[in-house]
Amino acid sequence: MKRICAWTAAIAMIAAAGCGSKAPSGKKLIAIVTPSHDNPFFKAEADSAAGQARQLGYDVLVNSHDDDAHKQDELIDMAVANRAAAVILDNAGADASIAAVRKARGAGIPSFLIDREINANGVAAAQIVSNNYQGATLGAQEFARLLGEKGDYVELVGRESDTNAGIRTQGYHDILDKYPGLKMVARQSANWSQTEAFQKMETIIQGNRGIKGVIAGNDTMALGAAAALKAGGLGKVVVVGFDGSPDVLAAIRAGDIQATVLQPAARIARLAVEQANRYLTAGSTGAPEKQSIDCELVTRANVDQFGVFAHK
Numbered sequence: 001m002k003r004i005c006a007w008t009a010a011i012a013m014i015a016a017a018g019c020g021s022k023a024p025s026g027k028k029l030i031a032i033v034t035p036s037h038d039n040p041f042f043k044a045e046a047d048s049a050a051g052q053a054r055q056l057g058y059d060v061l062v063n064s065h066d067d068d069a070h071k072q073d074e075l076i077d078m079a080v081a082n083r084a085a086a087v088i089l090d091n092a093g094a095d096a097s098i099a100a101v102r103k104a105r106g107a108g109i110p111s112f113l114i115d116r117e118i119n120a121n122g123v124a125a126a127q128i129v130s131n132n133y134q135g136a137t138l139g140a141q142e143f144a145r146l147l148g149e150k151g152d153y154v155e156l157v158g159r160e161s162d163t164n165a166g167i168r169t170q171g172y173h174d175i176l177d178k179y180p181g182l183k184m185v186a187r188q189s190a191n192w193s194q195t196e197a198f199q200k201m202e203t204i205i206q207g208n209r210g211i212k213g214v215i216a217g218n219d220t221m222a223l224g225a226a227a228a229l230k231a232g233g234l235g236k237v238v239v240v241g242f243d244g245s246p247d248v249l250a251a252i253r254a255g256d257i258q259a260t261v262l263q264p265a266a267r268i269a270r271l272a273v274e275q276a277n278r279y280l281t282a283g284s285t286g287a288p289e290k291q292s293i294d295c296e297l298v299t300r301a302n303v304d305q306f307g308v309f310a311h312k
């Protein structure tokens with residue numbers, strides 16, 4: 001009963017605010033659902049998708065599932081109730097999200113997935129993701145170069161249930177394990193969290209004062225690690241991240257972090273909306289369901305060429 005009341009109240013609030021309501025304009029609606037906008041990566045996705053949709057003449061309904069599959073289900077129900085024409089979704093789990101995407105499809109609403117795939121084919125209209133493996137190999141190659149191909153290092157891994165976390169760590173190790181002089185002395189999951197990464201690194205460096213580098217599965221963990229290293233008097237340790245967040249670009253300029261791998265989140269989000277529009281107007285995206293977009297290495301030498309999760 002609480003769920004029904006909360007869901008009904010949410011729809012009422014949206015309708016009252018005019019956000020996503022078709023009545024005022026008669027435009028078709030695109031629902032955009034991502035993880036929390038507290039993370040600048042997901043905010044960039046949502047903002048880019050919403051901007052592109054409005055430019056193409058759609059109303060938009062933007063929400064966050066906070067990596068909660070149950071909340072994601074409710075937001076898909078909301079999209080169905082609001083008669084959305086399409087859903088742009090950065091999903092809450094490769095397995096847990098299949099039912100939600102299938103539910104939208106059953107209601108005649110195609111889903112265009114960004115950033116994260118689901119473990120099913122033929123359910124979503126498109127799955128457009130960064131080439132996480134290619135990006136991870138770029139980051140690992142630069143990490144090995146910065147360390148002079150030798151020394152003890154630490155790896156911080158993302159949420160274990162997230163497919164991207166596994167792909168990135170595989171890409172890292174397919175490169176780093178080739179160097180006999182590199183030794184991983186600790187590997188911890190910090191669940192994509194800056195706070196957790198800080199805490200984990202504080203503990204790790206107590207017994208590993210001689211580490212030369214930290215390679216992190218995303219930028220928020222890289223920021224947490226860099227802060228912990230500085231607080232522990234190890235500010236010269238090499239830190240490499242993954243995402244290309246504005247905060248890490250600033251940290252690279254300042255010399256606190258040495259490199260990151262930029263995911264073209266803004267470009268992918270706009271591309272998903274363009275394909276949704278093509279699907280709705282022509283009946284097909286004209287592209288395969290699974291699409292992979294290459295990442296770019298960001299270093300002190302080229303950092304000024306990049307903006308908010310995009311190449312300038």
